[in-house]
Every structure is written in C-alpha cells, then in structure tokens.
Amino acid sequence: MTRAAPTTLRPTTPKEVRDAVLDTPGRLAIAGAGTAADWAGRLDDVDATLDTTGLTGVIAHNPGDMTVSVHAGTPLRDLAGEIGEHRQRLALDAARIPRGATVGGLLATADAGPSALVYGSMRDLVIGTTTVLADGTMVRSGGHVIKNVAGYDMAKLLHGSYGTLGVLVEVVLRLHPVPKATATVAVDGPLTSAAEHTARLVQSPLEPIACEWISGDPGRLLVRLEGGESTLHLRVDRLMELLGDGAHEVDDAVWDEHAALVAGVPGLGDNGLGDNGSRDNGSRDNGSRDNGSRDNGSRDNGTGAGGPAADAAPEGAVLRIGAAPTRLPSLIAELPATAVAAGLGTGVATVTVPGAAVAEAHDAVAAANGTSSLRSRSADLDAPAWGPPPSGLPVLKAIKHKLDPDGRLSPGRFHPWM
Numbered sequence: 001m002t003r004a005a006p007t008t009l010r011p012t013t014p015k016e017v018r019d020a021v022l023d024t025p026g027r028l029a030i031a032g033a034g035t036a037a038d039w040a041g042r043l044d045d046v047d048a049t050l051d052t053t054g055l056t057g058v059i060a061h062n063p064g065d066m067t068v069s070v071h072a073g074t075p076l077r078d079l080a081g082e083i084g085e086h087r088q089r090l091a092l093d094a095a096r097i098p099r100g101a102t103v104g105g106l107l108a109t110a111d112a113g114p115s116a117l118v119y120g121s122m123r124d125l126v127i128g129t130t131t132v133l134a135d136g137t138m139v140r141s142g143g144h145v146i147k148n149v150a151g152y153d154m155a156k157l158l159h160g161s162y163g164t165l166g167v168l169v170e171v172v173l174r175l176h177p178v179p180k181a182t183a184t185v186a187v188d189g190p191l192t193s194a195a196e197h198t199a200r201l202v203q204s205p206l207e208p209i210a211c212e213w214i215s216g217d218p219g220r221l222l223v224r225l226e227g228g229e230s231t232l233h234l235r236v237d238r239l240m241e242l243l244g245d246g247a248h249e250v251d252d253a254v255w256d257e258h259a260a261l262v263a264g265v266p267g268l269g270d271n272g273l274g275d276n277g278s279r280d281n282g283s284r285d286n287g288s289r290d291n292g293s294r295d296n297g298s299r300d301n302g303t304g305a306g307g308p309a310a311d312a313a314p315e316g317a318v319l320r321i322g323a324a325p326t327r328l329p330s331l332i333a334e335l336p337a338t339a340v341a342a343g344l345g346t347g348v349a350t351v352t353v354p355g356a357a358v359a360e361a362h363d364a365v366a367a368a369n370g371t372s373s374l375r376s377r378s379a380d381l382d383a384p385a386w387g388p389p390p391s392g393l394p395v396l397k398a399i400k401h402k403l404d405p406d407g408r409l410s411p412g413r414f415h416p417w418m
Contacts, residue, residue, distance in 0.1 A: 007047065012054040014130060014138065014169040021167065022136040024048050027408050030163030032073060032105040035096040039109055039375050040162050041385040044412035052104060055169055058082050066175040067127065072104030072168040079103075083175060091119035091176040093210075095259035104168035110160030114210030114224065114258070117202070117345040119176065123159040128172030131158065131165075134404040142172055157399060163410035165403045179226035182209075183236045184254055187221050187247040191342065194221040195329040197243055198344035204242070206235055208345070214261055215340040222254060261341045262350045263318075263376075316354045317377040319361055323347050323370030331368045335361050355381045362387035389417050 009024065011017045021028065026047030031037075033053060055073035062068070063086040070079065076097050079090060093113035094106055101111070107129075112121035119125070128142025131154070141154040157165060187197070194213040201208050201223065210224040223243070225235055240247040316338060323331050325347040332340055332349060336357045342349035353361050355377060365372040366388045374385040390396075397418050400407075 008049045008051055010051040010054045014055070014132065017050070017052075017055070017132045017167050017169050018136050018138055020050055021132055021134065024050075027411050030108075030167055030410050032102045032108075033075065033100045035099045035101045036105060036109045036111070036375075038377065040373055041413045041415040043410065044415075046411065050167060052167065052169075053102065055104075059170060061086075063088065066177075067172060068175060069128070069170060069172040070103050072107075072171050073102050075100045076103050076106060084178065087178045088175040089178050090125060090173055091115055092122065092125060093255070095262040098256075098259070103171050103173070107155075107159055107171060108161055108163055108168060112346075112348070113262075114212045114222075114255070114343060116348070117211060117343065118207070118209050121159070123156060125174050126155045126159070126171055127174050128170075129155050129158060129168060130170035132167040132169055134166070134406065134408045138169075139166070162413040164400060164413050166409065181229045181232045182224060182226050182252060183232055184222055184224045184250050184252050185236060185239050185243065185247055186223075186250045186254065187243040188218055189221060189246075190218045191215075191329050191332060191340075194219065194342075195344050197221055197223075198325075200242065201239075202345045206239055206242075208239075211343070211345045212258060213340070213342045213344055214258060215337070221344075222250075222258065224252075224255070258341060261339060316352055317358050317381060317383060318350060318352050318375040319358070319365075319372050320375045321349050321351060321361075321365045321370055321372045323365065323368050327368050327370070331365065331370060334364050350375065355383055358383035385415065386417060393417055 009020045011020050024047065027044070029043050029046040029049040031049050031051045031053075052073040055071040056078070057071050057074060058079065059069040059071065061083060063083075066088060068079065068083055068090075076090060076092070077100065083089060092106065093115045094101065094111040095113060096106070096111060097113075105111075107122045107126055110121060110123065126142075128140070130138065130140045132138050139154065158168060187194075189197075191213055198211040198213075198221070201211055206225065208223050209226050210222070212222045214220050214222065221243070223239060225232060225239065227235060236249060240249070321331070325345060328342060328344065328347050328349060332342060332351065335351055336353050337351040338354070339352040340349060351361070358374065358377070358381075362372050362384060371390075372387045374383065377383060396414075400418060
C-alpha cells in the first residue's frame, strides 16, 4: 500500500483496504476517480482519505455465464477490451464513464444513463460485492451465478450509499451481448410532444433502448434502437414514421453531446447539442459506431474529493431528479430550469437551475412524490444537497448505525439527513 500524501492511503488489495481501515483512527473519506466528488453532501472534516483507484483489474470473466468480477477501483471503460473479445458489455451508459468513473463509484452513486430504460441501473447489473466495513469486517455477497440471490440485499444497500456504509473492494457484474448495430433517430419539439411520443414508443414493438429529451429551442427527442444489421433499418423507418415530420437519423455521437449536457457542461448549441446533434450522416449504423465500448467506462466511486468533476462546473447547480414518468414533464415545467436532459421513459432527469433556486426545486420535486439530489454546484454555493428527508429515514439511520456505529465513513454525504 502506498501513501500518496500524509493523509491519503492508496491500497492495492482488499487486504490492504482492511488494514487501512483498521490501522487508521478517526474518520475516513472514501475516494475514487473524483468524477462525482461534488455530488450529494459535501464531506465533513476527515482524518484520512482512502483512495480506491489502486484496486484495479479484472478478477474473473465467465463468458458462458456472462458475468465478470472486477476490483472496485477499475475504470469501467477499461473493461471493454477484455469482455469485448467475447462480444459482451456492461449495459451502462452513465455520462461519467468516458471520464474514468470506477465500477465501485458508479454503484456507490447510483448512477445510470439513457439505456436504463431497458437495462436498468447498477443496482440491476450488480450480482455480487465484497465490502470492508468500518470495523474491518470483510463482507461478501452474491456471486457469478445470476440466480443466486444470497447477499443481493447488500448490493442494494450499497447502491447510492456514497461510501457511507463500507468500502467496496470487489464487484461482480452481469453482462449483456454487444449489439450488432445501433441507430439513433431525432425529432425536434417541446417536452410535451416528446412525452407523448415516448408514451407510445415504450408500448410499441420497436423496443427503444433510450428515449431522452434535451432542452433547447424547441428541444429535441433522441431515440436509440439496437438490433441485427439486417432488420434494424426496418425499425428505423417505422420509428421515423411514428415520430412524423422532421424525424431523421443522426450519428450516435449525439449521445456524447447528451452526456455533456447531463454533466452540466456549458457552451452547447441552441438546441442543447453541438453540430453532431443536427447532422444526419446519411447512413445507418453498421455496428462499428456504438458497440458498447464507449459506454463501458467508469469514472468515480463518487465518495471522494477532487478530480475531473471540477472541469464541468456549471453556472448555477445541477440536480438529478426522479419522478413517475407520467409526472416528470409537468414537474420539469414547474422548475426554473436553464437546461434539461430528461429520460421520459425512466422518469429520471438532470436539470440545471440557478443556485438560489435549489431549495425551491427540492421542494417542488418532493411535492410531486419524487426524489432529488445535487449533482454539481459552484464551490461557494451553500445549498441543500438533498430534498426533504424520506419517510424511510429512520430505517436508513438504523442501517448506518449497524454497519458504521461511529460514523467513520464519508461523513457529511447525507447531510442534513444524518
């Protein structure tokens, strides 16, 4: 184990993580690649930082079972080479992946992307974990057999825990086949019409992988399809018929622009995208454009400080909100949002609001029976990271006390809830 700084520990094995937790007194910040460093609540003062980026590499890949186990500090994008040889992928396309987010970080921050409409979030893709608790206990749950539900609840607990319940050291993931071809169709229009289109599409036999609306004048709906090379063009034609006038196929690079909007990067075009968003490449995907490798990255365990997240500091604040898909469009209309990327099928959206309006936005989301949390804000902005506490907060506190009775791990991440 190396020490990158007097108060920073960088273990390279699960045993070294355990030793670091046992041998370091006081409170620990659990850090990864830093791509979600300013998400959720800001860290309180800690005595040391445990950097998990030394825990890298594939432990075992079982192509027949379509599972892979990796060290939690592995950037998800680094998996593409090994599992791609078997035409497999982790079906996750969170916006932080190209910037190096780690497998553990994506789980700890409950991150997901547009394809969650079909494949779900990390909660759905993780089938096993190994975690070091605050007292040094190493807890293993799940495994490579997808039907084995032993320990599945532990993986659920760690999903969105922001490093407050334990230090993830190993993760077992469920894989999916790499699609032979992909295509994206866009149509300009306001949020209301995009929501109507999406409601029809998710019930149709077209089976869209993602339905995302991005703000602009008037805004744009992006719909992604996957399938075989010989039949995908037929589904694309049918999709364009359903979307009506103005629907056209666009290059899959449009999703990179979408990811920038989700990350809160300013300077996008008037329609919320760059030039790639409005350019029709005139040809359909032959499977070489989006074979899953771009989405197989990882960036951060979301529990530390510093890192690439600072590069995307937006004007104002970025919130991730969730609500029933049928309620999401009207909820967004109530918010003083300056930029929006909305998953109209999943009910999850990323919105940029003025810093002074963060509390107001939290309250509006709560009134719609939704959830909200800060994803990015300026360093000097003093705004609540979370909305009103959920009804299940006593249960969350009890779990925290059971696994970390002294409150050692990542203090402040759920402030002011606990």
